[in-house]
Amino acid sequence: NHRVTLIPTTTAVTGDDPDPSFPGQPVLVQYSVTSLLGTPAGTVTVSDGSVSCSASAGAGQCTLTPTSAGIKTLTATYAGQSPFGGSSGNTSHQVVLAPTATLVSSSDNPAPQGETVTFTAQVFSQFQTPNAGNVVFGDGGGCPTPTTSLGSQKVDGNGVATVSTKKLTTGTHNIIACYLGTGAFAPSESPVLFQQITAKK
Numbered sequence: 001n002h003r004v005t006l007i008p009t010t011t012a013v014t015g016d017d018p019d020p021s022f023p024g025q026p027v028l029v030q031y032s033v034t035s036l037l038g039t040p041a042g043t044v045t046v047s048d049g050s051v052s053c054s055a056s057a058g059a060g061q062c063t064l065t066p067t068s069a070g071i072k073t074l075t076a077t078y079a080g081q082s083p084f085g086g087s088s089g090n091t092s093h094q095v096v097l098a099p100t101a102t103l104v105s106s107s108d109n110p111a112p113q114g115e116t117v118t119f120t121a122q123v124f125s126q127f128q129t130p131n132a133g134n135v136v137f138g139d140g141g142g143c144p145t146p147t148t149s150l151g152s153q154k155v156d157g158n159g160v161a162t163v164s165t166k167k168l169t170t171g172t173h174n175i176i177a178c179y180l181g182t183g184a185f186a187p188s189e190s191p192v193l194f195q196q197i198t199a200k201k
Helices: none
Strands: 010-017 027-034 041-048 052-056 060-062 071-078 087-096 101-106 117-124 134-141 146-154 159-167 171-179 194-196
Touching: 010 071, 010 134, 010 194, 027 041, 027 071, 041 060, 052 060, 101 171, 117 134, 117 171, 117 194, 134 159, 146 159, 146 171
Parallel strands: 010 087
Antiparallel strands: 010 027, 027 060, 041 052, 041 071, 071 087, 101 117, 117 159, 134 146, 134 171, 171 194
8 A cells, every 4th residue: 555645844933023022012923834845835823822823834924912921932833735744843932021111290399288289100111101000109118119108090091190189298208109010011110209398378
């Protein structure tokens, strides 16, 4: 009897850009499928273990969007198409939390004691504007647990959170804003804002 075997192939991941990437950032994964006997056709699927993308063997690339931080193994799997057999190859890819910066400002500085003062935190990131996560406003100390908490608010779609208080005593208060981060964005601490509260006239 005559046995026909499929032609062996070799699949390799040849590029992943950008690396490292941030959660939610598209990564262009390049791959190759080769054989000593002809050009393989068919489909290649690239997976990081939780999300995947697919394209033809000839396309040589597809775009994958990892959803969480960590060291990922990108595996390109060629399914095979007669007369070519399947094969796979992989590479390591790092996904890191997107760095952030937080600034805090005051609606009135100096302000008379008893007046409502509104503090506004703006969270920035080079990747994209953070639209999730909480900001803890504090008086003294450091992040993530200031000496005195003035309240916690979720950032809006523009990366902004606000808190208002009229309980500040006369003198200088060291106001900080602590962005606590998310599964995509790293935490950050604002520079200290020196809030002056003056005695009632």
